[in-house]
Amino acid sequence: MNENDSERIAGLLVEDGMVPTDSAEDADVIVLNTCCIRENADNKLYGALGNLKSLKADRPEVQILVGGCLAQKDKDLIQQRAGHVDVVMGTFNVHRTTELLAQARVEGPVMEVLEAAVLDENELFPTGLPTDRAVDYQSWVTIQVGCDNSCAFCIVPAVRGPEISKPFGDLVAEVEGLAADGVSEITLLGQNVNSYGRDLALRLRSADHHFEEREFERIAGAEWTHGDRRARPLFADLLRAVGSVEGIHRVRYTSPHPKDLRPEIIAAMAETDSVCEHLHLPLQSGSDTVLAAMHRGYTAERFLDKVRLARAAIDDLAITSDIIVGFPGETEQDFLGTLEVAAEVGFDAVYTFIYSPRPGTEAAEMVESFVDHAVAVERMERLRAVVERSSLRANQARIGRTDEVLVEGVSKRNPEMLTGRTRHNKLIHFPSSSKIRPGTYAKVEVTDASLNHMLGELIEITHPARHRTKIPVLAAGPQ
């Protein structure tokens, strides 16, 4: 989500006449887009700001902007602690980036943190804003902001507000625009993507007959405007709709919540060719006691049921997850439950985290039940061993198979090799005698596999890249 916001901020600055640079020394504007989900986000921010202090002292005209969810949370505390920051803006202020910088040039330091409630849809989902996308053939698509859940460890509801879905018709139009621009892979983004549309359905149901036809179509999509006006649209409908936009070859999404993974979503994944056979399903813990303390809304058995359903419906499915070790109160027995679920699922990969408190969350208050750090580290090692075993097995199982690969470019480690990602989102390297443009789809036979990547041989190119290549513009100074 923050990367997507960063692309929008960069897009606005480029439209305002700026040119990206890799070096803080050359910059006129430095943006620190923070994420307080990360551990020690505040230490990292103030560390980075400390490093910029002398630069700002030497060149006072340089502007420093702090955005993102830490800014949303800490507001004016940031400028109290780092007086050399010119602009502090929240997660809902992205569309105001250049105005706030201009204001700070005239008036001095500015702090503006808007709440979702005061914004209209165009400001909440700044689709119309220019984007400086990192890659021309892939794009994030924010389908929802905020979260209605209250997981005890998570700060997101406090900094991103309640769930608000972007209207269905607008999303389909956005994806059509991206496809026309040459984008072939999209990743639908939200804090809890599979509850997408709940708020839209309520809106439609509560005032169905008051909507003009065109407005109904914008919110619910064309398909339901004239016929069945049931509680639509749902995430499954969105997957099918954006997945059938011409030119969109791959659809990914992140992150779903296990409790909201409905059979309709699994069916939509199975029946929509462009939706990748990859499910990222955050487990967090395999202990029912810990899951209840986290307020996750499912048990280990329910999680396993969803995995079985998905595997039965979707051929050759990769499953990845997030797991927290050492949540307050986690006993050895609880942890063994996590190991058992991880072993039973046989995840393709897992992001593993040792629990660390986020100030402002319920779990951060459970100080008396904090798990000893050394115990948590030891459990993490045991979990990693289980996960690495299944990851390696999953990668080795690809040997001899042919995978579709989206080429990302020349390998950083070996210029003789190209690098790409399979539909399972696995990294693969393969030699190629001819130049292949990033954004090209190819068939590659897997010849070897290790824990973190696979090797292969190019079989054939299936879809050439369609996007236009950006030619870097050199800044022209006086001759």
Ligand code: SF4
């Ligand atoms: S569902 Fe995800 S974003 Fe929402 S509170 Fe739980 S962990 Fe945080």
